Amino acid sequence: MHVRKSRWGQMASLVALMACTPVSAAQAQQAGHVPAVAAQLAQADAIAGDDPLLHIMRNYHCYYVDPAPAPFRPEVMDETGFLFGTPILDNVTYLGYLNLAVFAIETSDGLVLIDGGGTPAQGERILAWLDQTGRPRSDVKWIILTHEHGDHVGGAEVLHAGTGARIAAGPGALHSEAGSIPASLQPVDLLVERRMDLQVGDSTFVLLPTPGHTPGTLSVFSPVTVDGAQHMASFWGGKGMRPNVPNLRTMLQSVDLFAQVSQELRVDVPLNTHSWGDGTISRLINKVLAPELPNPFVLSYGQNAANLALLRVCTSAYLDQVEARQQAR
Numbered sequence: 001m002h003v004r005k006s007r008w009g010q011m012a013s014l015v016a017l018m019a020c021t022p023v024s025a026a027q028a029q030q031a032g033h034v035p036a037v038a039a040q041l042a043q044a045d046a047i048a049g050d051d052p053l054l055h056i057m058r059n060y061h062c063y064y065v066d067p068a069p070a071p072f073r074p075e076v077m078d079e080t081g082f083l084f085g086t087p088i089l090d091n092v093t094y095l096g097y098l099n100l101a102v103f104a105i106e107t108s109d110g111l112v113l114i115d116g117g118g119t120p121a122q123g124e125r126i127l128a129w130l131d132q133t134g135r136p137r138s139d140v141k142w143i144i145l146t147h148e149h150g151d152h153v154g155g156a157e158v159l160h161a162g163t164g165a166r167i168a169a170g171p172g173a174l175h176s177e178a179g180s181i182p183a184s185l186q187p188v189d190l191l192v193e194r195r196m197d198l199q200v201g202d203s204t205f206v207l208l209p210t211p212g213h214t215p216g217t218l219s220v221f222s223p224v225t226v227d228g229a230q231h232m233a234s235f236w237g238g239k240g241m242r243p244n245v246p247n248l249r250t251m252l253q254s255v256d257l258f259a260q261v262s263q264e265l266r267v268d269v270p271l272n273t274h275s276w277g278d279g280t281i282s283r284l285i286n287k288v289l290a291p292e293l294p295n296p297f298v299l300s301y302g303q304n305a306a307n308l309a310l311l312r313v314c315t316s317a318y319l320d321q322v323e324a325r326q327q328a329r
């Protein structure tokens, strides 16, 4: 018999599971790496220092070169939904599961969604969330697709049909070896060929092509508010790394561009649509259970600079690891 746990039952189980999960970066195996990779992993450990959140970021960004201990890691398409609909900032709501999220950002002229969900069911669930919160579905004005993989566009047709929202995507996302956004959404309303601003009400979003994860990968910067104060959020467009040297070189260039724009715009709320590894889930739980504490999604500028440095050194280390393995063949 299938027993459906309550939202709080699911949360309690997960907290218990996380409490017994060993995640120390210091325990990560560094033996067996070529010197250039080992040196960069040591550099990553030094950047993380004794900051617990930066250790999570170190393990997240370095996952491909040095998989962190992860006795429990949800599948990308896991649909455990007890956190679905949790507000994380004044104007941002988490419409996601354990490992895949859509973020809804409120502007003075309606909602902007970052990504379209992994499946038609996730699209339907977002439509249901709109209904439950008493919003007209037409409140969704834009769906910004971070890239063409199915787990980011699988709900976009349902959402587009249900809301009439416009679609923004990078040109590489229309058709690439990585996939394509659904034909029914093409031509898209906004093709982002280079860095550009997208004005929605009084919010200026910055859209930045950052190919590497896929040809069509797009990163997004969004003004957000936390306890009434202005902050800037970023969404790094693509997470996974494949052992492909040209793609990794392209990704490394994109990382540098993303870091440059993040610093220019003074980003202090870095968010990711693959939400498991970067501590989003534990931070969501902290946000729910201890709303009186400082918002766990807001970093200091120094922390985000370290987070970006970790993304850079981990991507570079993986490129070196892939090149070394190819040369050894």
Ligand SMILES: [Zn+2]
Residues within 6 Å of the ligand: 147, 149, 213, 238, 239, 240
């Ligand atoms: Zn992807």
